[in-house]
Amino acid sequence: MTIKAVISDAFGTILSSQASVQPYRLLFKEGLRQGRRSTPNDARLVMTLDCGLEGAAEHLGIHLSQGRLAEIQAVLDTDLASMEPYADALTGIELLQKHSVAIAICSNLAQPYGAVVSSLFPNLDVYAYSYQLGFLKPEPQIYKWACDQLGVNPGAAFGSGDVVHMIGDSIRCDRDGPTAVGIAGHHLGRRGAGQMTSLLEFAEMVVLNNSH
Incomplete structure (x- = not known):
């Protein structure tokens, strides 16, 4: 089945912060x-x-x-x-967009961070930020809102519905939380601890799946 949309976490997945103090x-x-x-x-x-x-x-x-x-x-x-985007994230997102895959960012953020994330990745389809919605990952409402805005009905993980994938560096928020609502969740570990180590690897998996 064709993967209609992907959802990505922000920090640790598509961008990093170099600051030492929170x-x-x-x-x-x-x-x-x-x-x-x-x-x-x-x-x-x-x-x-x-x-x-x-x-x-x-x-x-x-x-x-x-x-x-x-x-x-x-x-x-x-x-x-x-805050800086990972080079592989920019390349991976470009690859997904080239193949007409809709993309959302879904992230737990304090309000000042949202505008910067959006400015670093300005041409995506949906931005689902916790400070705007009043929900935090892994609460199901935040994933469902993102999917509603993407125009997809996730559920292929349950055997019916649209195929939607999510990736992020949190097992709880980006793999297990989405999987609970029918989204195929993936854990990204940039140091090798996850299913994937870069967003480009994830994008290539999506494109390969859609070519079959």
């Missing part, structure tokens, strides 16, 4: 200094709010002076500026 961790540490204990829900909140750093701090109840906000924002800006 700005939202600095925000959480600032909360600790103020006596606020971090909770497992903090990361979820940050990635499902459609707002920037200052808005996230307000929702978390963390007070930032203008000076401290500027410091953490500078770290965030450095992180955003360090």
Whole structure:
């Protein structure tokens, strides 16, 4: 059966960040200094709010002076500026588009990162970002939304429906989560730990499958 669409994770799959400090961790540490204990829900909140750093701090109840906000924002800006696409991702996406395969990015992201990801990969069909949708991978709603926007009904993994594949560096979010809703999920391990080691390898698999 023809693979109609593919879905890709963002970080670790099609792009990387070269920054050594994570700005939202600095925000959480600032909360600790103020006596606020971090909770497992903090990361979820940050990635499902459609707002920037200052808005996230307000929702978390963390007070930032203008000076401290500027410091953490500078770290965030450095992180955003360090984001780079993997060369094999650019080549792989070009190959998929050449063969008329629809492509989506599906990623758990804090709001400031979305615009940069989209600018690095500007000509894809769908962008499914957690901060816009209010869902996180591996919650089924985020995959289903991406598929709805792609115009596909995943389910071939269950024996019926359209063939949709997803790839990413998280077993839980990019292999098992999509597989649970009928998408064929693949684990990418750039250091050799996954089913595939590059997005180009994945793209070549898709194209080869569609040529048979």
